[in-house]
Amino acid sequence: MSYDGSDGIPKLGLGTWQNTDGEDCAHSVTYALDLGYEHIDTAQAYDNEEYVGEGIEDSSVDREDFFLATKVWIDNLEHDDVLESTETSLDKLGTDYVDLLYVHWPAREYDAEETLTAFDQLYDEGKIEHVGVSNFEPEHLDEAQAVLDAPVFANQVEMHPLLRQDELHDYAIENDIQLVAYSPLARGEVFDVPELSDIANKHGVSEAQVSLAWLVQRENVVAIPKATGDDHIEDNFAALDLELDDEDVAKIDGIDRTSRKVDPYFAPW
Template identity: 65%
Template sequence: MSQQLPGSDECPRANGMPMLGLGTWENTDPDECIESVQDALEAGYRHVDTAQAYGNETEVGEGIARSDVDRDDVFLATKVWLDNLAYDDVIDTTSASLDRLGTDYVDLLYVHWPSRTYDAEETLEAFDELEERGWIERVGVSNFEPEHMEEAVDILDAPLFANQIECHPLLPQEEVRAKAQELDVEVVGYSPLARGDVFDNDTLTDIAEDNGVSAAQVSLAWLRDKGVTAIPKATGRDHIEDNWRSLDLTLDDEEIERIDAIDERGRRVDPGFGPWN
């Protein structure tokens, strides 16, 4: 892919963050990861999400470097793993992340989970320090429940920019989204296709058929309507392009209501250390 897809310069942004990005969770084949990042950027994506725990920061950085897109035009995010959240470990492992990514800064750094070595005061003090150093442009958290978000906002000197959570039509996360709106925090949705389960939901597939699109596009358009930034994982060019074309889909009020009324609910990512457990 050497050309951007139609409409690819029209991705909406949330406070400077492109509302559709490339997720890289479980994208562990080195060559495939490099290629998917490069392909996505050359198709028009400008938001790439990774994490220390994914084991692919080097490949993500290489994919950016190989693309025809300048690093400063890419919104790059990574996450500090839950074993590395003591003050010194946050600083040291973020430095290592930057080295692996081949960059002097990331646009957004997340606390991956409020678990294990997470101590709100100590951990967030380190994130403030990173922001002051210019190593990170924005502070984020991931998998935070409403009470954790409120605590983080109270402690941080820097603004809390985003909370990345599992979010899709089968797990709409109304309470977290409402609290985020109250606190002026962006919501980033991971697993926005419910790990493939959107393709088995009759409501989503019926709406997709009515619009001549995929159920993936319907889910991504629904999230965008809710103000949620989506970061679907995609490796093959077909899936990368299909997800990108969701930007051309606008669901009408009746379709949004039908999706809102889906009664299937459940997490696809539910580790024992999740703060809701």
């Protein structure tokens, strides 16, 4: 089924962080789109927008049939820099628009008024379909919603069974914002969580599929696992067919461990 822009963000996307080998990155994007993925996520800081664009061009999927997102890096968040760097991103991606443009972090050159008025301008010009933020805490979201004319459509944050993000999840539901979960496999740590292994064995699937299914079955949550090999791209995609039952969900919700994988010095928490 083709992506319908009125449906919001497709529940499972391909993340491309650290996928900086040109041939590998382009292939993974092409393979994912041709397999049925309808959501591709990149960023200026990933240094691969050009390769993502090549993968899009090589795929058999029309541009309007999938959801494309990128992010403005913290060095480019002054008003004019947002506009100029986004034009560069569009050129690299080979597209006239992205479905979602994020503020990557509320850090360094970020100033809500300066930064977000540029996002509003891009939105009004049709160069971005939606405005997003990433790594924002509730207070940053409150400020962004007060400044923006366009709605805050999504907040991309680290999220997995070892970092539930319950406060942000509640906020997202109350404010009709999508939570986009990056590092949804906790950088591989989900394979070493006994509760997830038990559920995986029960269903005959991988721990990765269990973690992803838990995320995408939550209200207002989308997951973007990174994958380069064809087998991993396929395995992650199969999570859409896994239905966790109430017992499974309760077991995952009861995991008494917390592990944050992304914690740079400029993080807002």
